Amino acid sequence: MITNENKKLAQWAMEYALKNGCQASKVSLYSGSSTSFEIRDMKIDRLHQASENSLVVQLYVDGRFGSFSTNRLDKQELEKFIKDNIDATRFLAEDKARTLPDESRYYKGGKPDLQLIDPNFDNIQPDDKKNLALKTCEEMMGKDERVISASASYGDEKDFKYMITSNGFEGETSASSFSLVGSVSIKGEGEARPESYWYDSALYYDQMIKEGIGTKALERVLRKLGQKKTKSGRYDMIVDNMNSARLLSPIMDAIDGASIQQKNSFLIDKLNQKVLGDKVTLKDEPHLIKTPGARYFDNEGVATQPMSIFEGGVLKTYFIDTYRANKMGIDPTISSASILTIDMGDKDLEALIAGVNKGILVTGFNGGNCNSTTGDFSYGIEGFLIEGGKMVQPISEMNVTGNMLKLWNQLVEVGNDPRQSSSWRIPSLHFEGIDFSGL
Amino acid sequence: MNINRRDFIKSGGMLVLGSLVAPSFLASCTSPEATKAAGIAFGMNHFKVSESDLKKVLAAALEKGGDYADLFFEHTLNNGIQLQDGAVNNAQSNIDFGMGVRVLSGDQTGYAYVENITLDEMLKAARTAARIADSNNTNKNVAALTEVKPKGSYYDVQAPWESFTVKDKMPYLQKLNDKIFALDKRVHKVRAFLSDSTSHIFFCNTEGQMYYDYRPMCSLSAVCIMEDNGRIENSYASRSYRMGTEFLTDELLDTLAKEAVEKTSILFQAIKPKGGEMPVVMGAGGSGILLHEAIGHAFEADFNRKKTSIFSDLLNKKVCDEHINVVDDGTIPFNRGSVNIDDEGIEGQKTYIVHEGILTSYLHDRISAKHYGIQSTGNGRRENFRQIPIPRMRATYMEAGNVTEEEIIASVKNGIYASSFTNGQVQIGAGDFTFFVKDGYLIENGKLTQPIKDINIIGNGPKALADITMVGNNYKMDDGTWTCGKDGQSCPVTCGMPSALVSKLTVGGEN
Numbered sequence: 001m002i003t004n005e006n007k008k009l010a011q012w013a014m015e016y017a018l019k020n021g022c023q024a025s026k027v028s029l030y031s032g033s034s035t036s037f038e039i040r041d042m043k044i045d046r047l048h049q050a051s052e053n054s055l056v057v058q059l060y061v062d063g064r065f066g067s068f069s070t071n072r073l074d075k076q077e078l079e080k081f082i083k084d085n086i087d088a089t090r091f092l093a094e095d096k097a098r099t100l101p102d103e104s105r106y107y108k109g110g111k112p113d114l115q116l117i118d119p120n121f122d123n124i125q126p127d128d129k130k131n132l133a134l135k136t137c138e139e140m141m142g143k144d145e146r147v148i149s150a151s152a153s154y155g156d157e158k159d160f161k162y163m164i165t166s167n168g169f170e171g172e173t174s175a176s177s178f179s180l181v182g183s184v185s186i187k188g189e190g191e192a193r194p195e196s197y198w199y200d201s202a203l204y205y206d207q208m209i210k211e212g213i214g215t216k217a218l219e220r221v222l223r224k225l226g227q228k229k230t231k232s233g234r235y236d237m238i239v240d241n242m243n244s245a246r247l248l249s250p251i252m253d254a255i256d257g258a259s260i261q262q263k264n265s266f267l268i269d270k271l272n273q274k275v276l277g278d279k280v281t282l283k284d285e286p287h288l289i290k291t292p293g294a295r296y297f298d299n300e301g302v303a304t305q306p307m308s309i310f311e312g313g314v315l316k317t318y319f320i321d322t323y324r325a326n327k328m329g330i331d332p333t334i335s336s337a338s339i340l341t342i343d344m345g346d347k348d349l350e351a352l353i354a355g356v357n358k359g360i361l362v363t364g365f366n367g368g369n370c371n372s373t374t375g376d377f378s379y380g381i382e383g384f385l386i387e388g389g390k391m392v393q394p395i396s397e398m399n400v401t402g403n404m405l406k407l408w409n410q411l412v413e414v415g416n417d418p419r420q421s422s423s424w425r426i427p428s429l430h431f432e433g434i435d436f437s438g439l
Numbered sequence: 440m441n442i443n444r445r446d447f448i449k450s451g452g453m454l455v456l457g458s459l460v461a462p463s464f465l466a467s468c469t470s471p472e473a474t475k476a477a478g479i480a481f482g483m484n485h486f487k488v489s490e491s492d493l494k495k496v497l498a499a500a501l502e503k504g505g506d507y508a509d510l511f512f513e514h515t516l517n518n519g520i521q522l523q524d525g526a527v528n529n530a531q532s533n534i535d536f537g538m539g540v541r542v543l544s545g546d547q548t549g550y551a552y553v554e555n556i557t558l559d560e561m562l563k564a565a566r567t568a569a570r571i572a573d574s575n576n577t578n579k580n581v582a583a584l585t586e587v588k589p590k591g592s593y594y595d596v597q598a599p600w601e602s603f604t605v606k607d608k609m610p611y612l613q614k615l616n617d618k619i620f621a622l623d624k625r626v627h628k629v630r631a632f633l634s635d636s637t638s639h640i641f642f643c644n645t646e647g648q649m650y651y652d653y654r655p656m657c658s659l660s661a662v663c664i665m666e667d668n669g670r671i672e673n674s675y676a677s678r679s680y681r682m683g684t685e686f687l688t689d690e691l692l693d694t695l696a697k698e699a700v701e702k703t704s705i706l707f708q709a710i711k712p713k714g715g716e717m718p719v720v721m722g723a724g725g726s727g728i729l730l731h732e733a734i735g736h737a738f739e740a741d742f743n744r745k746k747t748s749i750f751s752d753l754l755n756k757k758v759c760d761e762h763i764n765v766v767d768d769g770t771i772p773f774n775r776g777s778v779n780i781d782d783e784g785i786e787g788q789k790t791y792i793v794h795e796g797i798l799t800s801y802l803h804d805r806i807s808a809k810h811y812g813i814q815s816t817g818n819g820r821r822e823n824f825r826q827i828p829i830p831r832m833r834a835t836y837m838e839a840g841n842v843t844e845e846e847i848i849a850s851v852k853n854g855i856y857a858s859s860f861t862n863g864q865v866q867i868g869a870g871d872f873t874f875f876v877k878d879g880y881l882i883e884n885g886k887l888t889q890p891i892k893d894i895n896i897i898g899n900g901p902k903a904l905a906d907i908t909m910v911g912n913n914y915k916m917d918d919g920t921w922t923c924g925k926d927g928q929s930c931p932v933t934c935g936m937p938s939a940l941v942s943k944l945t946v947g948g949e950n
Contacts, residue, residue, distance in 0.1 A: 040745070043547065044547055044571060045546070045547055045548065046547070046548045046549075046550065046571075046827070047548070047549045047550065047567075047568070047570060047571050048550045048551070048827070049550070049551045049564075049567050049568075050551070050552060050825060051554075052554055052825070053554060064528070065528065065529060065530075066529065066530040066531065066532075067529075067530075067531050068531065068532045068533070069532070069533045069534070070533065070534035070535075070536075071534065071535055071536055071537065071554050072534055072536055081534070085532065088530060088532075088604065088605045089530060089605075091604065091605040091606040091609065092520075092527060092528055092529070092530055092605065092609070093526035093527050093528045093609075094526075094528070095526065095528035095529075098528075148745075148746050148747060149745050149746060149747050185745075185746070185747040185868050188868075188869070191749050191750070191751075191752060191753065191870070191901060192749055192868065192869055192870055193746070193747055193748065193749055193751065193868035193869070194868055194869045195747060195866065195867070195868040195869065224869075227869070229945065232714050232715045232950055233950050234950055262523065262628050262630065262664065263627055263628050263664050263666070263671055264628070264662075264664060264673060266671075268671075327524075366864055366865075366866060366871055366872075366873050366897065367732075367862065367863055367864030367865075367872075367873030367874065367875060367895060367897075368873060368875055368895040368947075369861050369862055369875040369893070369895070371672075371673075371892070371893045372673060373664065373671040373672055373673045374670075374671070374672065374893070376711065376892070376893040377893070378711075378875065378893060378894045378895035378947035378948075379895055379947075380864070380871070380873035380895055380897040382869075382871070396869065396871055397871050397897050397898065397899060397945055398897065398945065399714060399873075399894070399895045399896075399897055399945060399946070399947030399948075400947070401711065401714060401894060401895070401947040401948055401949060402949070435714065435948070435949045435950050436714075436950075437714025437715050437945055437946060437947050437948055437950070438715070438716075438945060439715070439716060
């Protein structure tokens with residue numbers, strides 16, 4: 001929690017910076033705490049408790065800019081910290097594009113509470129936390145003779161942020177989160193010890209799934225037994241809802257203002273052009289109550305609003321913050337997306353699989369990368385071979401290779417099953433004609 | 440446990456942490472030599488703790504019957520400056536200060552930390568961490584504290600970063616920018632980063648060990664974006680060492696500029712190869728990523744004591760050709776992965792993990808060493824005072840063999856030569872590992888022909904190790920800015936390798 005005393009400290013830091021040679025400033029104060037219980041083979045393995053604070057001071061000095069942070073919140077030390085950093089900033093090259101946002105763009109308040117923090121956070125007893133992890137571990141231990149080791153962990157955290165700018169913004173955010181993870185290793189073929197996991201996370205303790213996490217992790221590892229490579233070739237590809245967001249990430253990077261301004265993108269000068277497939281209708285919906293990622297203002301204090309990002313594959317917006325907007329001489333939008341949603345179809349993963357004759361279901365990525373200026377990608381994968389609408393063989397040690405623009409033009413169906421715990425709510429996806437390499 | 444269970448490595452210098460100045464209570468710090476000579480006296484004074492406070496906190500940590508406890512004090516100053524669009528116009532810095540209390544009870548761990556170092560706060564943290572134990576055996580004593588002076592001193596600095604200002608640093612980035620632009624007229628954008636950090640570490644434990652370590656780190660990187668006929672490509676070059684400002688030389692700038700431009704310009708001629716299983720020649724240097732992923736992580740003893748690594752039953756067994764030796768080394772002067780003493784009081788050392796083809800040692804921390812009844816290999820490392828130490832690699836490399844690179848390439852009819860890499864990952868239990876090849880060549884009839892780019896290579900650890908059939912005489916350490924991730928903790932490492940042939944790996948590509 002940010003105490004009034006700490007708010008006063010942030011306000012004091014700003015005033016002190018302005019009095020000592022700074023023309024504008026943004027000050028943010030973070031405070032967070034977390035606990036975790038990790039159980040391995042029905043014994044407590046790790047107990048971890050943490051709480052931290054930090055102060056970030058952004059200084060605009062004579063047309064120059066620097067950003068400085070510290071977890072030493074003693075006033076006397078902060079005075080020297082701020083003064084010395086003002087002096088250091090003066091050495092830098094002038095950068096006229098560095099300004100605070102226009103004050104008309106700030107969030108001014110008045111919207112309903114986003115309800116991101118569990119009011120019962122402090123009432124959850126350590127024994128209940130520990131027992132949840134123990135119960136999850138129990139769902140795996142001894143439930144199959146091939147189990148080598150089973151772990152489960154319970155974690156919770158609370159984060160607070162307070163932010164002020166010298167041209168009038170003041171804002172505060174808070175969020176809690178709870179997670180429960182089950183993870184299990186089993187004896188496989190030869191020396192192999194396949195491992196899998198399952199988890200749930202939620203903003204509220206009561207909303208978190210507490211039963212079946214271990215059971216599901218065990219199911220997920222057992223179905224991996226007998227993994228092998230299959231033949232290289234073109235296949236339909238289904239990516240499940242645990243992994244589909246990974247494929248969106250290079251697209252979101254490519255429409256970020258810094259990437260555009262630095263020519264580090266494969267989507268330069270593409271606004272209002274059709275660059276992705278018809279099925280890609282993607283929105284930013286920042287104001288969903290009780291939803292991870294929800295927010296009324298971005299990291300600059302600028303008010304967020306629901307926005308269309310792609311409509312039927314047509315690019316509708318870039319993510320442009322104040323600095324990049326000034327640099328490129330264009331209007332700013334918002335610094336980054338909050339909650340991503342994609343227009344969904346009506347099938348879940350099982351139904352998508354049933355519709356594929358020869359394909360590969362990707363249930364995990366293993367390394368790989370994407371070239372940020374060309375969109376060329378290559379990722380390691382594991383999953384299942386699909387034949388005649390059925391999963392017939394677990395596969396691993398294969399690569400999927402292609403180009404992001406081509407890939408998203410080959411999207412034929414969007415599922416209906418996004419994970420609720422993620423702020424990028426991307427369901428299972430079905431692409432066609434994708435290059436896999438294996439045998 | 441972290442939800443993201445990936446164990447990975449990545450290269451580059453995109454991460455800019457940022458201090459420009461020492462806080463006031465550091466002002467008395469005259470030089471690293473002086474602080475080092477002062478040792479624990481400096482440490483205790485720096486963190487304003489007395490020997491009797493330390494003993495009280497250690498005793499509180501054992502109140503519930505723990506077997507062992509340690510206190511890890513850290514003060515780190517990070518600074519970064521950045522050049523983009525031709526000007527050094529951004530500076531960052533961060534000050535991080537605190538201490539962590541760890542209590543071990545068998546192989547169980549309790550951990551808590553504080554940012555505000557007072558006796559009351561430390562006692563509170565110690566009592567939280569102590570709860571891991573639950574025994575009546577509370578008569579364990581805290582041994583008398585005595586200073587440990589490690590034998591090795593692998594990163595003595597000539598000129599510390601603390602007194603080197605933004606003004607002193609800026610010309611180096613500017614020169615690097617100008618050199619890159621001068622090398623090729625297709626250069627369109629350059630971003631360059633210089634980061635440095637200085638850590639003061641003070642440690643003590645219930646066995647009576649106490650030490651102070653001064654840890655410098657610096658990194659210089661350049662990202663180059665070139666445009667040719669409407670096509671845009673990007674690549675980068677970076678170097679990182681545990682050094683003072685003597686790191687910055689004109690030679691370094693020349694090397695980085697040349698490398699960044701060469702690595703970017705080759706991409707314009709490069710294609711994606713046809714994918715599938717084929718022989719892969721790993722070029723000298725960064726190919727050490729193969730060792731890091733294929734065997735390094737799976738040799739970390741936490742996975743092996745839990746029996747979850749694919750190498751869990753292979754200790755003292757032959758795992759590859761008898762000419763192969765693989766080392767994990769914390770003693771290379773100025774190396775990014777070096778440790779005078781690890782983060783739980785064990786001296787830095789050089790560890791053969793594969794000797795003459797035999798898996799000779801896992802990489803241990805205190806918990807796993809006790810489990811196996813041996814001495815720790817000094818691999819217990821932590822990201823910072825907020826984290827517990829776990830087995831981590833340092834500089835991982837293969838020793839040189841006896842053939843030339845030409846002979847290796849000439850032995851391959853159709854395959855791939857991998858030159859540079861961006862990142863890799865591994866599944867510890869299944870053994871599947873991958874690394875991403877930023878650029879390389881096709882090998883056709885024993886010769887390097889068409890440049891290739893942007894492909895992932897995947898293999899299985901024990902199989903790939905057994906499939907290394909030729910090792911070159913051209914060993915090279917890669918001093919790029921490698922950062923390894925495990926259990927949510929980042930750790931600086933390096934890797935090295937002579938050129939080597941892996942007879943079969945699965946190469947990504949189009950069909």
